[in-house]
Amino acid sequence: MKNIKLLFMLGIVAVIISCNNQSQNADTELASPVSVENVKLGGIMQFINTTGTANAKSETTLSSEMSGKYRVMTNPQTGRPFKLGDRVKEGQVIVRLEDKEYENSVAIESAKLNLEISEDEYNKQKSLYEKGGVTLYELRNSEVSKTTAQYNYENAQLQLAKMNVVAPFSGVIVDLPYYTAGTLVPSGTEVVSLMSYNKMYLEINLPEKNISDVKIGQEALITNYTISEDTLIGHISELSPIISTETRTFKGVLEIDNPELKLRPGMFVKADIITAQKDSTIVIPKEIIMTGNRGKYVFVVGRNSTAEDRWLTIGLQNQESVEVLEGLSVNDRLIIDGYETLRDRSKVKVIL
Numbered sequence: 001m002k003n004i005k006l007l008f009m010l011g012i013v014a015v016i017i018s019c020n021n022q023s024q025n026a027d028t029e030l031a032s033p034v035s036v037e038n039v040k041l042g043g044i045m046q047f048i049n050t051t052g053t054a055n056a057k058s059e060t061t062l063s064s065e066m067s068g069k070y071r072v073m074t075n076p077q078t079g080r081p082f083k084l085g086d087r088v089k090e091g092q093v094i095v096r097l098e099d100k101e102y103e104n105s106v107a108i109e110s111a112k113l114n115l116e117i118s119e120d121e122y123n124k125q126k127s128l129y130e131k132g133g134v135t136l137y138e139l140r141n142s143e144v145s146k147t148t149a150q151y152n153y154e155n156a157q158l159q160l161a162k163m164n165v166v167a168p169f170s171g172v173i174v175d176l177p178y179y180t181a182g183t184l185v186p187s188g189t190e191v192v193s194l195m196s197y198n199k200m201y202l203e204i205n206l207p208e209k210n211i212s213d214v215k216i217g218q219e220a221l222i223t224n225y226t227i228s229e230d231t232l233i234g235h236i237s238e239l240s241p242i243i244s245t246e247t248r249t250f251k252g253v254l255e256i257d258n259p260e261l262k263l264r265p266g267m268f269v270k271a272d273i274i275t276a277q278k279d280s281t282i283v284i285p286k287e288i289i290m291t292g293n294r295g296k297y298v299f300v301v302g303r304n305s306t307a308e309d310r311w312l313t314i315g316l317q318n319q320e321s322v323e324v325l326e327g328l329s330v331n332d333r334l335i336i337d338g339y340e341t342l343r344d345r346s347k348v349k350v351i352l
Helices: 002-030 100-106 108-131 136-161
Strands: 032-038 041-063 068-072 093-098 164-166 171-175 190-207 219-223 232-239 249-257 268-285 290-292 295-301 307-311 313-317 321-326 333-337 348-350
Touching: 032 295, 041 171, 041 249, 041 313, 041 321, 093 190, 100 108, 100 136, 108 136, 190 268, 219 249, 249 268, 268 313
Parallel strands: 032 348
Antiparallel strands: 032 333, 041 190, 041 268, 068 093, 093 164, 171 190, 190 249, 219 232, 219 268, 232 249, 268 321, 290 295, 295 307, 295 333, 313 321
């Protein structure tokens, strides 16, 4: 009889132990695996996104002002004739048109010599006038002769300067049509195109709803897929005060700093206009925020390894991040992975 009672008691203990193990196993199975990160302070920018084609701030196509024999000048930096992609400085002669007959007709040396003679005569008459040796009328006549000679010499210089195609600004040669050296090129022929694109601009059209958010002077982050590792800085330089009745947009101009010439004219770029920013605030990934009846919320790991929902008050936001004004504190253990199926007080297990 005692053996029967002992066996009965052992059976009850085994059942209790088994139930406890099953309960523990159930608890373990119900704990959802999650990944967490501590909430911390960071910076955030709020943007208005737009796109467009980048254009050179300065560009021109130069044509010959006179006819003459075509000759590309030597680039002093390379020691060879100018070619596509060469940089030029303001005032450099890129192409020269030679015409000896025309140069002789200008007679610049004669004009220069006549100026020198006129200046000497004027200085002589001035000295004599101061001593009473000539009249004021004679002095004025010599001054007129000197002035006329000076104008003639300057006009001769201008006429000869037309034989040179000169860079009006520092930039890059972007087109250089080929002509055989020594070929007679008529007046009005396009011979070289230049661009200066260390400063660029982007024409933009923004939605009507943003007209109170965008202001002159605001910075913008400029990116292009070919230079994805670099972000250039631009700023709003012009804004139209009117809304298009057809597109419900308003126009603006973004100037872009391009000191290393990484951005090229004609490239399609994305511009993120910074309308607001903060440097030290709670910032979390936008993708982990969920929406419920009471608004937006996230989960944190609370006591006893359970998930706690936190209802948020949102501040600045962009495509990737959100500023949290209320609902989270620094060092809260924010659940960033495995949150999709959680409920308040759900059991969680933090995994690396």
